[in-house]
Structures are given as structure tokens and as C-alpha cells.
């Protein structure tokens with residue numbers, strides 16, 4: 001296969017994958033209307049595949065996904081890309097290990113973001129997936145680099161694949177788009193349970209060495225090998 005055919009094949013697969021992953025956002029009730037999106041890096045190329053802007057989830061098809069370069073400019077597609085493209089492109093530019101990015105305003109996680117409060121690590125599933133608290137990023141206005149910069153600055157110093165952008169919502173990263181979607185689902189689940197726990201009293205912290213052991217086991221040993 002020539003290099004050109006190969007990249008077209010990869011993009012075709014990613015269009016399908018990114019389109020299908022949006023079903024998980026609605027399935028787990030992380031989004032309403034059109035506010036939330038998934039993107040994937042095209043490995044080996046300075047490109048990403050992302051949801052079209054303002055198109056409802058049941059109208060998404062592999063064909064209407066948009067391919068952009070890592071400056072957020074459209075390379076292939078009939079639609080305008082998600083308004084979060086610039087922020088996500090910034091993340092791909094700055095974090096080469098990231099293969100997927102997800103953005104939602106999922107209710108409980110965003111309620112923590114509205115208070116600017118990190119979700120403390122008081123559940124083993126929080127230690128497993130996030131390796132500690134779920135951190136809060138700065139307040140940032142859409143339209144320049146500031147959201148992307150806030151995401152990268154917060155996540156670089158953290159084991160967490162999720163950041164609660166203050167007064168806004170959740171951004172998650174992963175080695176793949178699917179991993180980033182999983183982090184978004186887990187982030188909402190942890191935020192909800194910790195919120196409910198706090199209504200009843202003060203949740204108990206997990207000792208740091210246990211957090212480390214849980215994170216290490218979950219990231220390296222757990223699951224099907």
C-alpha cells in the first residue's frame with residue numbers, strides 16, 4: 001500500500017470509530033443537545049478526526065466527521081468542526097502520547113468544576129483510573145489557546161486523564177479515543193458518588209501508598225492480557 005492509501009484507510013477507520021464513540025456519550029448521559037465531543041489523532045500524521053459542530057448525536061455518520069490539521073484547520077469534510085477543535089488540537093500538539101480527547105459538561109463533574117473544587121480520591125475506582133484527585137484547570141474563554149493551555153498545564157503535572165475546567169466542564173485524554181471516552185464515563189461516575197457521599201458526611205481519604213498501589217495494579221495488571 002502506498003503511504004497515501006494507507007493514511008486514507010486510517011482516516012476511514014477513525015471516522016467510523018469516532019462516530020460510534022459518540023453513542024457512548026449519550027448512553028452514559030454525559031451530554032445534552034450537541035454539547036460534547038470526541039476526537040482522535042491520526043497516528044503518524046499531524047491530523048485529527050472530530051465531531052462536526054452543531055450536528056445532533058443521532059445524525060452523526062462516519063462521513064460527516066471532520067478531519068483537521070493540528071492548528072484546527074479543516075483538511076477534509078463538508079461541515080465546520082466542533083468549536084472545541086482548537087483546544088483539542090493544542091492538546092495533540094503539546095502531548096504526543098495523547099491519541100484521543102473527549103469533552104463533556106456531564107452534570108456531577110461539572111458541578112465540581114463550577115465550585116472549582118477537585119474531586120478527592122476517596123474511592124478505589126478513583127485511585128484506579130485517576131491515580132489521585134481529579135484536578136481543576138483554570139477558567140478559560142473559548143476562542144484562543146487558553147482552554148488548550150489550561151488542559152495541558154493541569155494534566156502534565158497529574159496522573160489523572162481528566163481535568164475539570166473551572167466553571168465549564170470535563171476534558172479527558174487517552175492513548176486512544178476509546179480510553180478518553182472511558183475516562184469521561186469514570187470521571188462522571190466518581191464525581192457523582194463522591195458528591196452523594198459528601199451529603200452524608202466527610203468521605204474518608206485513601207492513604208497515598210494505597211492510592212499508588214491501586215493505580216499501578218489497575219494500569220499495569222488489571223483486565224484481559
Ligand SMILES: [Zn+2]
Pocket residue numbers: 103104105168169
Ligand atoms: Zn464545553
